[in-house]
Amino acid sequence: MQHTYVLTLSCPDRPGIVHAVSGFLFERGGNIEEAAQYNDHDTGLFFMRVQFACDQLSEEALRTQLAQFADGFSMNWGLHPLSAPMRTVLLVSKEGHCLNDLLFRWKSGLLPLDIRAIISNHREFYQLAASYNVPFHHIPVTAATKAQAEAKQFEIIQNEQAELVVLARYMQILSDDLCKKLAGRAINIHHSFLPSFKGAKPYYQAHDRGVKLIGATAHYVTADLDEGPIIEQDVARADHSKTVEDLTAMGRDTESQVLARAVKWHSEHRVLLNGHKTVIFK
Structure with a gap:
């Protein structure tokens, strides 16, 4: 054979x-x-x-x-x-568009993954996880409990022997220690407005400034916030007629597609680290 x-x-x-x-x-x-x-x-x-x-x-x-x-x-x-799907753990907070997209692509056979667990600091998506028969771990995070929460998260990641951790709109900043432990195997997604539009409502800020492009970036997680090696980026055009809701919807679609491509390339071993950059063999 x-x-x-x-x-x-x-x-x-x-x-x-x-x-x-x-x-x-x-x-x-x-x-x-x-x-x-x-x-x-x-x-x-x-x-x-x-x-x-x-x-x-x-x-x-x-x-x-x-x-x-x-x-x-x-x-x-x-x-x-090549026959071994990549063991993966997903992290999410309250926005589920990337999580839902990854789960659907995985179950549709479009991503060579073995999704072993979903970890969240909120309870919103436990039913979604159950519908895909994926264990759901609710681990609340506060400033006082951050160290203990990350210890539990890492224990799950280790127990599942995860080769990949995906921050599918996980809205907590990982500690330097956890970033180092996950070096080269954790992927994050964020809107491409950084550093221009920071904070909880970037699309409101973008709308206020009349942006013409909505973007997203998938990158490896490092201790330098949102500065890890870039895997994939994309944009969608906007104009004066777009509302905040339109921009948000466009942004979520772009984020989902960019993250899915980054996860696919990583899981197919097409991404090689080159210092603070990447080489991608598509």
């Missing part, structure tokens, strides 16, 4: 890397189905994603031999079985 894998890697650029990687896979009976690469001339780094099928070696043997091979190139690498 053939098993399909995705190999991702980054290393200092030098001639012959593609030849070496393809040769390594060929020698072990690997058949390359998809490949993409990128040379960053500013940093001198090389990035590559390879999808391949292999039936001659076990995953354990592949990992052992890849580790030895990668040492010679100073590679950061990952090997991911």
Whole structure:
């Protein structure tokens, strides 16, 4: 039985890397189905994603031999079985448009996820979670209980062995400690008005200023608030006739679509970190 894998890697650029990687896979009976690469001339780094099928070696043997091979190139690498959906935990507060969209796409087979739990600081969406048969954890957060709440959240994330955490309009700022624990595996979504329009009602501020573009940004979570590596962005045009309600609806649609694309690319191992930027092999 053939098993399909995705190999991702980054290393200092030098001639012959593609030849070496393809040769390594060929020698072990690997058949390359998809490949993409990128040379960053500013940093001198090389990035590559390879999808391949292999039936001659076990995953354990592949990992052992890849580790030895990668040492010679100073590679950061990952090997991911394509058949394994990504274990995921979703966080949400009171706005459910992104949560509902992700759940629907997941159940429709459009996202290669295994959604293990939903965590919220409010109770609004426990029935939605139940309708998808996903465990719902209500963990209130106040200034006094923030540390204890985050400890419970992280315990759930660890117990579910989550490879991805999605802040689907979770309106709490994560502590620096939790951001570090989730580095590279937590995705957030926000409106693209930052830093121009901050606060609880950005679309009211945008309407007051007569904006012509409504936008959204999906990015990795870091300790620097809303400054993590960007995965995806999009905009929708607006004009003078749009009300606050129109802008809000347009913004929610854009947020849902942008977050879904970011989650899909991440779960398909198409996003590689490049310092404070990303390389995305679509």
